[in-house]
Amino acid sequence: MEAGIVGLPNVGKSTLFNALTSTQGAQAANYPFCTIEPNEGIVTVPDERLRRITNFIKPQKVIPTYLKLVDIAGIVKGASEGQGLGNKFLSHIRQVDAILQVVRCFEDDDVIHVAGKVDPVSDVETIETELMLADMQTLENALPKAERSAKSGDKEAKVRVAAIQRCQAHLAQDQPLRKLEMPPAEAKEIASYGLMSAKPILYIANVDESDLHGTGELASAVRVFAEKVGASVVPVCAKLEAELAELEEPDRSEMLESVGLAQPALSLVAREAYRTLGLQSYFTAGEKEVRAWPVPIGATAPQAAGVIHSDFERGFIRCEVYSLSDLEEFKSEKDIRQAGKLRTEGKTYVMQDGDICHFLFNV
Ligand SMILES: Nc1ncnc2c1ncn2[C@@H]1O[C@H](COP(=O)(O)OP(=O)(O)OP(=O)(O)O)[C@@H](O)[C@H]1O
Numbered sequence: 001m002e003a004g005i006v007g008l009p010n011v012g013k014s015t016l017f018n019a020l021t022s023t024q025g026a027q028a029a030n031y032p033f034c035t036i037e038p039n040e041g042i043v044t045v046p047d048e049r050l051r052r053i054t055n056f057i058k059p060q061k062v063i064p065t066y067l068k069l070v071d072i073a074g075i076v077k078g079a080s081e082g083q084g085l086g087n088k089f090l091s092h093i094r095q096v097d098a099i100l101q102v103v104r105c106f107e108d109d110d111v112i113h114v115a116g117k118v119d120p121v122s123d124v125e126t127i128e129t130e131l132m133l134a135d136m137q138t139l140e141n142a143l144p145k146a147e148r149s150a151k152s153g154d155k156e157a158k159v160r161v162a163a164i165q166r167c168q169a170h171l172a173q174d175q176p177l178r179k180l181e182m183p184p185a186e187a188k189e190i191a192s193y194g195l196m197s198a199k200p201i202l203y204i205a206n207v208d209e210s211d212l213h214g215t216g217e218l219a220s221a222v223r224v225f226a227e228k229v230g231a232s233v234v235p236v237c238a239k240l241e242a243e244l245a246e247l248e249e250p251d252r253s254e255m256l257e258s259v260g261l262a263q264p265a266l267s268l269v270a271r272e273a274y275r276t277l278g279l280q281s282y283f284t285a286g287e288k289e290v291r292a293w294p295v296p297i298g299a300t301a302p303q304a305a306g307v308i309h310s311d312f313e314r315g316f317i318r319c320e321v322y323s324l325s326d327l328e329e330f331k332s333e334k335d336i337r338q339a340g341k342l343r344t345e346g347k348t349y350v351m352q353d354g355d356i357c358h359f360l361f362n363v
């Protein structure tokens with residue numbers, strides 16, 4: 001699963017990406033279109049439940065989950081018609097599973113804003129519009145071929161035509177596809193189109209150093225907008241986070257304290273991005289390692305086992321599950337078992353966030 005960082009040019013995307021991935025791979029510089037090729041990086045998803053597990057189970061290694069991030073070039077008005085870097089990087093967005101949109105909420109006359117002034121809601125709308133226009137083009141291009149196949153009796157193509165027309169009607173109402181409900185058979189037919197306004201989105205309000213909690217006017221405006229479209233907002237000062245990421249302890253903690261933050265805002269970004277991707281974690285816990293694994297919300301036990309190894313899914317027999325609160329109450333797996341709290345779950349079990357499991361399988 002992969003999330004793409006998008007936004008207008010020069011809003012702080014690469015600065016954030018660098019801080020998150022703590023690499024200096026992506027060039028961050030004060031001029032628009034600094035980024036041309038997307039940069040990929042891996043971000044740890046901090047989870048304090050891992051530490052709580054290791055209070056009782058002492059492993060050799062603790063392994064958190066990760067997510068993949070791509071730093072994509074800035075989008076400008078008209079991108080869907082080839083403005084700026086146009087369709088080249090729109091195609092990068094088609095490939096990601098979720099969009100993290102960086103929205104400029106800082107004032108700084110030295111940093112150029114492509115639209116000439118800082119107006120976060122207008123920026124968000126500009127990008128949403130470009131994504132929707134690009135989707136309209138994709139659908140328009142796909143329709144004639146689907147119609148020809150449908151006419152010659154292809155049943156799947158008939159469903160595809162219905163799906164395309166349903167999306168077109170929705171976009172014509174000026175609505176992003178994110179909110180469109182569609183029969184699963186139709187959704188499957190158009191999944192490969194990578195329709196961008198259908199992707200889950202998280203807004204990252206890139207705030208001023210003087211407004212770290214995002215209570216100021218600019219970040220608040222983004223929050224009001226996000227509520228309307230059913231998305232979340234995380235306030236982050238990318239510039240400060242980039243500086244923090246370069247520090248070693250104890251300097252980092254000192255700086256955090258001096259600006260009044262309990263933890264780097266990046267932790268929150270990573271966790272929210274993970275959630276936006278529709279992921280939750282389960283854990284495996286033994287003496288060798290305590291490890292968090294990503295699994296889509298709603299996945300069954302065999303699917304969760306498949307995240308570890310495809311053999312685990314194919315040969316799935318059952319799993320044994322307990323919760324962190326069981327562990328904190330009974331102190332060891334043995335005592336959980338003795339208390340009759342170790343649950344045995346079968347193939348249809350739907351995984352719950354934070355389950356601690358063993359999988360039994362046979363291949
Ligand atoms: N919160 C902030 N406060 C003040 N300045 C910031 C903040 N975040 C980023 N900047 C500055 O904004 C400028 C642009 O940042 P960056 O290169 O990360 O933007 P970008 O969105 O990746 O641009 P491009 O679209 O050109 O790739 C840099 O000079 C950076 O230091």
Ligand SMILES: [Mg+2]
Pocket residue numbers: 013014015027028034035073
């Ligand atoms: Mg950049």
